[in-house]
Amino acid sequence: MSTLATGVLNAWEGLNARLRGAGEVLPRFVLRLVMGWEFWESGLEKLHGENWFADIQAKFPWPFNVIPADLSWSVATWFEIAGGLALWLGFGTRFFAFSLLFLTFVATAAVHWPDMWTMWSDLLKGYAITDAGHGNFKLPLLFVVMLLPLIFNGPGKLSVDYVIARLVGATTYPAATNDFYTWAIAAAVVGLPFLMLTPLSGAALLALAAVLALIGRYLRH
Structure with a gap:
């Protein structure tokens, strides 16, 4: 990689790091x-x-x-x-x-x-x-x-x-964790409020949360 390309890449990574900060x-x-x-x-x-x-x-x-x-x-x-x-x-x-x-x-x-x-x-x-x-x-x-x-x-x-x-x-x-429990929690967080608006959608999301949690529990044993 050329010196110019390396400099541009380093500058880009530095910019991203500071924006994340x-x-x-x-x-x-x-x-x-x-x-x-x-x-x-x-x-x-x-x-x-x-x-x-x-x-x-x-x-x-x-x-x-x-x-x-x-x-x-x-x-x-x-x-x-x-x-x-x-x-x-x-x-x-x-x-x-x-x-x-x-x-x-x-x-x-x-x-x-x-x-x-x-x-x-x-x-x-x-x-x-x-x-x-x-x-x-x-x-x-x-x-x-x-x-x-x-x-x-x-x-x-x-x-x-x-x-x-x-x-x-x-x-x-x-550190972020990305497993079945993660998505079970996400489905529950969204599903509970949806029970108030469209109960079938909310119930489906809560059922999905339960299934994902069970899969996560099974995989841990």
């Missing part, structure tokens, strides 16, 4: 700031606003359609406020990100999902900010896309979670 801090910090604000703002609006959950009680997925509307309103309000604050701080990030993901799926089912669709083309009409009679799940879908990296990758180095891990001597960034 910044990537351990900046992208997830920005995600936390944005998502923290969105849920914090939504929670404050509920805290100071009128409870309208009773008006759509029948649209909530089970078991939220049988839980008193006042209780559901309070749970949603305080999870959004506490979750928004936790995301800002990077504290309990995976727990709160998953809780808010679950909450987003419940809200999508009750408010943003189309009442009826028979084909994918019908469903795609709901990929919008404003409801034109076909639902408007574009914004909650974007929330899901931004919460998933926080669930799977954690809050990044600029977080309380990272500081706590360092203080207790835990491995802050353990």
Whole structure:
């Protein structure tokens, strides 16, 4: 390899290494700031606003359609406020990100999902900010896309979670493991919220998670 090619390759690898270094801090910090604000703002609006959950009680997925509307309103309000604050701080990030993901799926089912669709083309009409009679799940879908990296990758180095891990001597960034248990967990993380939106899809993902976990257990023995 020529000296020029070697220099270009070294420069490229150095650039990638530094981008990865910044990537351990900046992208997830920005995600936390944005998502923290969105849920914090939504929670404050509920805290100071009128409870309208009773008006759509029948649209909530089970078991939220049988839980008193006042209780559901309070749970949603305080999870959004506490979750928004936790995301800002990077504290309990995976727990709160998953809780808010679950909450987003419940809200999508009750408010943003189309009442009826028979084909994918019908469903795609709901990929919008404003409801034109076909639902408007574009914004909650974007929330899901931004919460998933926080669930799977954690809050990044600029977080309380990272500081706590360092203080207790835990491995802050353990080596990635790619086995059947990995994908069982991934299927469960996605499947549980999907139970609220499309129960058959959620159940299928949870069944897949169970099968993958059993295969992983079998291969370990």
